[in-house]
Amino acid sequence: MTPWExxxxxAAGTGAGAVNAVxxxxxxxxxxxxxxxxxxxxxxxxxNGLGLVPGSITAALGYREELRGQRxxxxxxxxxxxxxGLAGAVLLLTLPASAFERIVPVLVGLALVLVACQPWIAxxxxxRRSEGGPVRRDGGPLLFTGLTLAxxxxxxxxxxxxxxxxxxxGMLLDETLQRLNAVKNVLAAVVNTVAALLFLFxxxxxxxxxxxxxxxxxxxxxxxxxxxxRFSPAVLRTLIVSVGTVALVHLMLH
Numbered sequence: 001m002t003p004w005e006x007x008x009x010x011a012a013g014t015g016a017g018a019v020n021a022v023x024x025x026x027x028x029x030x031x032x033x034x035x036x037x038x039x040x041x042x043x044x045x046x047x048n049g050l051g052l053v054p055g056s057i058t059a060a061l062g063y064r065e066e067l068r069g070q071r072x073x074x075x076x077x078x079x080x081x082x083x084x085g086l087a088g089a090v091l092l093l094t095l096p097a098s099a100f101e102r103i104v105p106v107l108v109g110l111a112l113v114l115v116a117c118q119p120w121i122a123x124x125x126x127x128r129r130s131e132g133g134p135v136r137r138d139g140g141p142l143l144f145t146g147l148t149l150a151x152x153x154x155x156x157x158x159x160x161x162x163x164x165x166x167x168x169x170g171m172l173l174d175e176t177l178q179r180l181n182a183v184k185n186v187l188a189a190v191v192n193t194v195a196a197l198l199f200l201f202x203x204x205x206x207x208x209x210x211x212x213x214x215x216x217x218x219x220x221x222x223x224x225x226x227x228x229x230r231f232s233p234a235v236l237r238t239l240i241v242s243v244g245t246v247a248l249v250h251l252m253l254h
Contacts, residue, residue, distance in 0.1 A: 001208055005037045013213035017055030017220020021062060021185060024162020026052065026217070028112075034209055045092065045157060047205040050196045051213025052158065055221035056189035062225020066182035073138055074183060078190050080148035085191035088155020089198045105252055107157050112245065114163050124171070139172040146172075147187065154191040162188055185225075 001009070012033040016026030027048060034044035060067075067074065095103075138144075146168045154161035165184040166177070173180065199205060 001037055006208065006212055008033050009037065009209055009212040010216045013051060013055070013216025014220040014223075015216075016052060016213070017059065017217030017222075018224035019220075020052065020055060020162060020188065020217070021059035021221050021224025022181075024164075024166065024184065024188070025160045026055070026220075027158045028160070030213055037209070039206055039209065042092070043204055043206060044209075046199045046203045047209040048213060049089075049158060049192060050199055050205055050210045052217050053189070053192045053196050054214045055217025056185065056192045058218050058221030059225050060182070060185040060189045062222055063178075063182035063185050066179045067186065070179065070183060074186050076138060077144065077147050077183065077187060080144050081151045081154075081187045081190040082194055084148040084151025084153075085155035085194040086198065088152040088157075088191075089195035090155075091152070092156050092195075093198070093202055103157075107153070110160070112160075114160050114167065139169065143168060143172040151187065151191045154188065155195045158188075158192065161191065 009030070012030045016030045018026075019029060020026035030048050030052070031044060034048060035041065039047065147165060150161060150164040150168065153164070162184050165187055166180050169175070169180045169183065170177070
């Protein structure tokens, strides 16, 4: 990498760490930058997954106050995250690169739709809560299954996995958004760590990209966790959709 490319990857890692802590979809920032440096899609995904681990951990630590009283829920859903993350990482390593190159544009497109629809999902959640109904403390088998499948997606390609987590929990749990966001950060950390352990031994990755994203995401995770409540969701959503659209166009043209 040239010095300018290294600076861009570091900045993208910082932005991704902050966005992941607050909203999710930080991969939509780092992934196109890694592609722009010349890395193949699969190598870029593996390098990105390894580099984002520190950021997901610092984000989870930053939300530790909101995690109080959720130990049982985190342990239960975390077990599904381990299984799903491992399955997704295995799929990434076993499926041919041509399959990945065909699947990723679809996944990025789906992620952008989820980001754009987040306000509508939030309104539906608020409407359901205002109408009253049974308190759902763990979401039951439906939430466990849904989050496990979302973790398969996260282990394969992590863009918007956090938004999928929050959307599922918001529809099936009666909790504040900040407490759900705290659980989301833990689940993302679990999936990223499980996938990273597999990638370290069985995947090809770029150490320069990994180190730069790791340094940036660790800092970004702390920044996002501390200041996330001050950011406008509309601004963050616009940034994610804009960068993700560039990534989608890039993938479709190449």
